[in-house]
Amino acid sequence: MTPTTEFSERALVLAPHGRDSQLATRMLEEAGFNSQVSPHLAALCETLEQGAGLLIIAVEALHGIDPEPLLRHLERQPAWSDLPIILLTLHGAKQPHPSARLSTPLGNVSFLERPFHPTTLISLVSTALRGRRRQYEARDRLIDLSQSELRLQRTLETLEQQVEERTAQLRHNEEALRQSQKMEAVGQLTGGIAHDFNNMLTGIIGSLELLRRRVARGRTEDLDSLIDLGVTSANRAAGLTHRLLAFSRRQSLDPKPVRMNDLVSAMGELLQRSLSESIQLQMRLSQKLWVAEADPNQLESALLNLVLNARDAMPNGGRLLVETLNQPLDRDFCAAHDNLEPGDYVVLRVSDNGCGMSEAIIHRVFDPFFTTKPIGQGTGLGLSMIYGFSKQSRGHVTLNSSPGRGTEASLYLPRFRGDLVPDAPPLEQRSASAKKGETVLIVEDDPAVRVLVGAVLEELGYSFLEATDARSAMPLLDSGQRIDLLISDVGLPGMNGRQLAEIGRQIRPGLKVLFITGYAEHAAARGGFLEPGMQLITKPFTFDLLTAKVQEMIGD
Structure with a gap:
């Protein structure tokens, strides 16, 4: 069935109870969209034969009826077609059984909770129609390709x-x-x-x-x-x-030797508080676990995200297992995954016996903002963050799942091969005030950040100088002015902060530098970016962190 131009973008509305159909059609008409109301499913299917851009169906319209006519129509769609469907759900209620059962065979489904705002409806309809137009363009391209093949044969x-x-x-x-x-x-x-x-x-x-x-x-x-x-x-x-x-694998990581068993055990209470009483948390930690190499803060965040995802997959309770193990990876396994080298890896695995996922969903779970949760209940960034963290850490993450059998997520991190250094003792707290004459040079192109950093230094009693870029900072560094610490943004216009620090240390050997950055590609791996006497904090940072870093570096 090929829709005519007249009906190719109209919205067919099936909401026989209440005023939903009237409200929806009025909102669509005011926004300039063509729509038509169907009194029942049979009429909808008959009208659908003439063509449509999308369907808007109230879930209660599917109660107690045979959906087979609609499913047959959707199955008969040509390969280029994937008809968008918006299901109207009820506020505060669990997802009705028919919509839950039919969401997979219906295919291209979005959910809209009632009562809905006109802007939300129009946004969903606009998105659906844009996708529909791309389908028509794909159909036209297929027709063009077929005609080209015929001409080629002749x-x-x-x-x-x-x-x-x-x-x-x-x-x-x-x-x-x-x-x-x-x-x-x-x-x-x-x-x-x-x-x-x-x-x-x-x-x-x-x-x-x-x-x-x-x-x-x-x-x-x-x-x-x-x-x-x-x-x-x-x-x-x-x-x-x-x-x-x-x-995007552009966050600033601080990789260190990580005893993963200690990290998991320390998070045990937090993980337990994050779960409902109906979920049993179990831990199976390998007794002879290798030391991993990773950013411990990001690893904690990844573990928490995996546990929260497992919790959401078990709304009626279940068993959640967190385990650690050693895993050598051979060349055959690594060849199938980019950015992965053969060798020894430490594995953090989170398993649940929840609802599981289909293969189609597994292929998309690492996409940013992809989520199977209702609107407002998930950003779709948790697993994509874990994916980027694993790759940036020279590791890997896998998901094994099937509907009704739960999910197993495995995070692979490289084994640490260097010499273990004992943790440094905590630094003694310095007095809140600076010593007389201690001066900080602030180089920051954003005036708001520059003012706030200066206000913090002023509260601590430090004198400070300001510059908007490296060019205006160079005369200050080359002068006889006392400078105890350089605080510089990495991403400055023209010469960047790292280049400025290099020149500053040629003028003032041993100059201490504190970098502040919102994003800098070359600062992503701190080990190759920072030299002794340099530290880095990422924006936005708390004033307590800035205070501690300034006092620590000037006091060294």
Whole structure:
């Protein structure tokens, strides 16, 4: 069945109970979309034969009826077609049985909880129709390719020339398809970022607006709750950027020897508190475990994400097993996975006996912002962060799962081969005030960050100098001015912070440098970026961390 142009983008609405169909069609009409209401499933299927851009179905419309006519229609779709379907669910209720049972055979399904905002509906419809248009474009390309093949067969006398032309055309089509896939991935990524960041910015901006209003009116009571709300939203935004950098393998890692059994045991109480009472947590830790090499903070975050995913897969309770083991990997295994070298690895494995996943879902679970959870209950960045962390750590992560049989996630990290150094004793706390004359040079192109860092130093009693870039910082470094510490952003315009530090140390041997960075590709591996007397903290950082680093470095 090939839809006509007139019906190719219309929305067919099946919501026979209440006013959902009226509300939906009115919202669609105001947004400029064509729609048609069907009184029952049979009428919907009959109308669908003429063509449609998407279906909007209330889940209760599927109760007590035979969905086979709709399923037959979907099965008869040509290879290029994957009809989008929006299922309207009820607020606060568990997902109805028919929608849960039919979500897989229905195929391209999105869920929208009622009552819904017009913007949310229109956004889902717009996204679905954009995808539908790409399907029509794919159909047209298939038709064009078929016609090209026929012409090729009819011109055998110029076969060599036509083969060359056809090869060039196929290469062009392949590149166009690859570019389309890249843009689709970018669209999914930016859409997810915009959705999550807008929520977080609402919390930050709203808190600041309320603070301003209350202070202007002289109401100073209960301001802490507004401040806490803004800080919480800001920390969530910081966590999102860290997860994105982890997925793209651009986060700043600090790899160290890690005794994984000690790390897992220390997190035992936190993991237990994160689970419901109906889930039994078990630990099986290898007694002769090798020492792993990884960033311990990121490893803790990865373990917590794996446990939370396992918890969500067991809504009715079950068993969750965290285990560690040694695993040599041979060349055959490593050849099938990029960025992986044969050798010894330490494995952190999290297993559950929950609902499991289909093979189709497993192929997408590491995609950023892909999630099987309802809207608002998951960002889709947890597993993608673990994937990026494992690859950046020269390791690997695997998932084994099947529906109804649970999931086993295994994180492979390389074995540490160096000499183990005893942990350094904790540094003695310095006094909160600086010694007379101690001076810090701040080099930061963002004026807001520069002002805040300067305010912290001023509270501590340090004198400080400011520069917006390396060029304006060079005369200060080359002067007779006392400078005890250089605080520099890595990503400066022109000469970067690392290059500035190198020149600064030629002028002032032994100059201590504290780098601050939101993202710098070459700072991702700290071991090859930092020299003795250099440290790095990532934005956004707490003032307590900045204070501790400044006092530690100047006091050394």
